[in-house]
Amino acid sequence: MTQVRRSHERGITTLALDAPERRNALSAELVGELADALTECGKDRDVRAVVLTHTGTTFCAGADLRRPPHPDTFVALLRQIVELDKPVVARVTGHVRAGGLGLLGACDIAAASHDATFAFTEVRIGVAPAVISLPLLPRMDQRAVARYYLTGERLDAVEAARIGLVTATGEDADAVLAPVLDGLRRASPQGLAETKRLIATKVLDTFDRDAAALTALSAALFSSAQAREGMTAFLERRDPLWVL
Template identity: 75%
Template sequence: MTLIGRSRTRGVETLSLDAPERRNALSAALVADLAAALTDAGKDTGVRAVVLTHTGNTFSAGADLRDPPAPETLVDLLRQIVELPKPVLARVTGHVRAGGLGLLAACDIAVASHAATFAFTEVRIGVAPAVISLPLLPRTDPRALARYYLTGERLDTAEATRIGLLTAAADDVDEVLAPILDGLRRAAPEALAETKRLLTARVLETFDRDADALTALSARLFASAPAREGMTAFLERRDPEWVV
């Protein structure tokens, strides 16, 4: 059974993260299913753009601590979104945490409802936002990221928009997305692909330069004693031992 819902309207392929009972956490299975769906959309000449959305009240809670994808697999997924020859738009009506923010940053356009919240929670379980930094660092405000990476504080949609994590926020995300999708439907497919290459060149330079080092960092941290304590504490709904 696939963990990705698929539908299409006038050339726009909508892919929905569909594991609401796990808060759409990025498990190895979900990442594999999403990669397969993106591959199909990228090859399909009938697809003009892709909308990435979700079921349930959480876009993605980050890595599935019980069945996490390998760091290099997550790198491949993020790069696939950035390199897809079709614009990818995030449609968010729920909360986004940790690795889910990597998906958001990899998308070309991201729109969220005012009910959404965001947080880089990695430091609170003993790891770092390593792999997801590949699309995040080139696209968001570095001073703001310093604060939110280091503290794990929660952001609302106004702050997420200010720092470049979101394109826009609204009470009705579909009202905002409608004219954007109409514009994409009016654009020549080849022109869209070339324009996207212009916009993503700096992001891909970051992947080329830093992916190996950040993949190794992620693997090392997730295998560390602090991470084991942090993840155990999270699953047991208690503070980890380092909280003072």
């Protein structure tokens, strides 16, 4: 059963994460399907840009704790989004947590409706937002990064736009995206590819410099005793032992 739904209209291919019963959590299967779909979009001359969205009330809940992707595989997916020679635009009308925020960071443009919420919840289960920092740190306000990385607080779409986590927000995400998609349809494929190459340089420099170290850190943290307690507590719907 597919976990990534594809549709196409006037040069724009929409890829919808479609595992709502698991809150579109990043399982090895979902990550693999999304990577394959992006590869197909890259090869398809009829695709001018890609919209990444979701079914259900959650864009992405982060890693699937029961069958997570290997950190190397997830890093490769994030880099694939950044390197794709066609713009990738996120459309968010629900909640985004942890690893799902890495997908937003990798996208070139992200639009969210006002009912979307966001949180870096890694610190609360004993790990750190390691690999998702590769696309996020070059784009976000650094004071805000410190606050929300360290506390795991939930933030709304207006705050997410203020700190650079998303590009724009409004009552209706589709209304926000309408002029964006119109602009992409009016742009030449060559112009889009070369312009994206320019704006991706700083993010790709971060991947080149830090990907190996952050992947190793992520793997080490997820296999630690505190992470096991944090993930067990999450699955059992209780506070972990360190909560005061």
